[in-house]
Amino acid sequence: RKEVEQDPGPFNVPEGATVAFNCTYSNSASQSFFWYRQDCRKEPKLLMSVYSSGNEDGRFTAQLNRASQYISLLIRDSKLSDSATYLCVVITGGFKTIFGAGTRLFVKA
C-alpha cells in the first residue's frame, strides 16, 4: 500500500461545478498536511495547509480527518484557471515529505 494515495483522475468538470478530491495516508503518526497545485511544467505551489478544524480560503475548503486518515479538498464554483494537478502532501516526522501521485483537474467552458 502506498503511503499517500490519491485518485489520479482526470476530473473533467464544467465551469461553476463543485469538485472534491480525497487523499488517504497510511502513517497515523503523520503530522502536517498540505494541498499543492502544480501547473504543467511548473513548480508545485502551496494551495493551503490542512487542519482538523478545517480551513477555508475563498472557493477552497480543506479538511483533515485523523480518525479515517484522509484529507480532502473542495473547490466550489470552478474556474477555467483551476485546471491543474492537485498534490496531496503529508509530512511524517522530520523531513519525510511524501507526495501523493496528484489528481488532474480539467475545468471546461
Next chain:
Amino acid sequence: DTEVTQTPKHLVMGMTNKKSLKCEQHMGHRAMYWYKQKAKKPPELMFVYSYEKLSINESVPSRFSPECPNSSLLNLHLHALQPEDSALYLCASSHPPTTGVNEKLFFGSGTQLSVL
C-alpha cells in the same frame, strides 16, 4: 522575499559532461531540498540539508553530488549522467521541523534537464 531561485531554467548535457544546478533563497530557511520530477509523476525527494549539513540522501546515485556552501545556497553537481536522469529538478526550502510542527515547502521553478 518569498522566492526560491533556481538556475539554469533549462540544461542540455551529454553523458560525459559535468554541470551544476544552483538554488538560492533568502527567506532564512535552514532546510533545503532537492527533488526530481518526471513527467506526470509527483516529485521524488533526493537530498535534504538541515543547517547546512546533509540530513537525508534517498539512495541517490553518486553521479549526483549535492553541496550546501551556506544557509542560502544549494548546489547539485552532475557528472556522467544517463538519459534516464532527464527530468525536472526542483529545489525547495523550509524552516526545519520543530517539535510536532513541520513547515511548508517553498519550491523554485526548477531546472528542466535533458541528458543526451
